Amino acid sequence: MKIITGIEELRDHLRDQPRLAFVPTMGNLHQGHLSLIHQAKQRCDAVVVSIFVNRLQFLPHEDFDRYPRTLEEDCRLLSAANVKTVFAPNEKILFPTKQEFLLALPPVADILEGKFRPGFFRGVATIVLKLFNIIQPDLAVFGQKDYQQLHIVREMVNQLNIPIEIIAGKTVRAEDGLALSSRNRYLSATQRLEACQLYQSLLQIKQEVITGCKDFKALETSAINHLVQRGWKVDYISIHNRGSLMPAHEQDQDLVVLGAAWLDSTRLIDNLEI
Template structure:
């Protein structure tokens, strides 16, 4: 496994790979890898001839009051896990390698980025799409794998790739969960023991919405009402949003779309968690 830290060397290494006609699969990450990340890596390895994983804690997707400084950084352990999976190349750039000091150009994520996560984190998706666009240009992958747990991010990355005619296939990796339903996340390690037990409220609310939909209900108010009942069971949960959106365009509709995705976000203590669930999952 090759570890590269600068863009010039990355481009040179991948130029040779492409000259050999090999299909490049890519997984962008912020490190602190866990089983869910590795599941995305497995997809990339299975569907490509040459696998690339990036590790970069992207400062531009964090707001001023968020956890950029304390976000877990475990590059040595991450590389050990990736090597065990047979990854070919790991790209670990510095901030200065990714961003010039006088940089002013960014990706406008559009109006859909102002909804849900965008209301709570107004600069988040601009930062996400800008760094993903940079990484796509640097790696030039044939395919890239993103997790469904960050459903709005996945939707916006797909829209960016389509709208900007980027020649990359975006593949969704399914959300992995603990036995009690909590979605795997790097931020779960911040949860105290009591908070960890309460954190299943997100999954319970999502399943309440899904079950109401599967019973034949299509009223958005009624489905949200079932989700609210589950949320009210855990008063410690400070909810940001919860609703059902169309999986096709990430918009609320009433009646609810025939292909909905239940979404939820909020805080338990100081830890902000997000999750989503489709009836077909």
Template sequence: MQIINSIQTLKNTIHPWRQAGEKIAFVPTMGNLHDGHIQLVRTARQQADRVVVSIFVNPVQFGPNEDFASYPRTEQQDQEKLNACGIDLLFLPSVAEMYPQPLQTQVSIKGLSTMLCGASRPGHFDGVAVVVCKLLNMVQPDVLLLGEKDFQQLAVVKQMVTDLNMPTHIQSVPTVRQADGLALSSRNAYLSASERQRAPMLYQALCAVRDAIISGAIDYQALVSQQTQTLVSAGFLVDYFQICRSTDLMPATLADQHLVILIAAKLGKTRLIDNVYFSKQTL
């Protein structure tokens, strides 16, 4: 595994791979790697001749009161995990390397960037879009692997790649969960012991709504309200809980077949997100 810190060295290393016709897969991360990230890397290894992973805690996607300074950084452990996966290249740039001067260019996806998480985290998805755009221009991968846990982020990046005709295929990978259903996340480390015990209720609420829809329930708002109350009673501060079309994340109607139920809530000081995606046509 090569560890590279500069953009120019990254390009110089990848160029002969591309010239040789090798397929390149790319997994962008912010480090503090868990089994969800490793599943992305393993999937990439199956799909390509070369695997590139980046670790970069991107400051422009954090708001003024968010946890950029305290975001877990576990560089040595991350390198060991990636080396064990047999990746070819780890791109580990500094903030100065990625942003040598203040950005004058904005990458913004209308609609998708301002709903759901975007409503409570203004500018977050603009920051995600610009760093992913930069990384895709640097690596120029054949396939980009992203997790479905961050479903809105996945939708934003898909829209950007489509709109800008970027020659990269996006491969989504299902959410990896603990045995009790809690979606793996770097922010789970912030949970206290008591909060960790209650955290799986988020996934349980999603599954309850999904199962009710499968059983024929048609009052979506009532389903969400009931589960929201259960979560609030357990100490969650619910940001949003919505049943959406999976294609554009607009509120779902009864006629829509491909659905995603998304939730974001705070438990103590930790903000958790999760979703379940399903198609009514296959039920």
């Protein structure tokens, strides 16, 4: 496995690859990441995994400084997964000067995560576009757990005519349903037992909608109240149209329910397609 930190070195290394897949990560890898890599390897012989904690997508009060950085452990996992190329640049490589060119995003970036983390998706879109330009893959794999992010990346690729196929990787879950996430390691043992309640709340909504309930607002409110009573602080639980990611109407068929909530100082997100 080759660990590359420089842009020109990476481009030279990839120059003769006939077909290339890309999996962007912020490191602290787990089975969810490895499942994305497995999908990438099924499509292409050559796979590049990036490891970079992107300052642009953290708000000033968020956990940029304490976000887990585990490069050595990550590389062991990637080597075991037979990944041949890891791109692990530092900030000065990707941001040699202040990043003043930033994308203007559509209204879908200002709801859900965008409402509670203003500027987050601008930071995501900027770093993803930079990495696409550097690596120039044929396809890229993004996890479905970050549902809104996946939607925005797809729209960016479509509207900017970027010749990259975007593949959605299914959310990998623990046995109790908790979506795997690097931030799960912030949870205490007691909190970890409670954490599956977010998934359970979304699952309850999904089951109610499947059986015919169309009162989406009542379902959302009930789920929020359930979590609040258990000590959670809920940012949102909301049912949306899968195609537009706008709030769902009663006549909509293809739906997704998304949630984000705090368990003490740890923020968890999840979603389920309906």
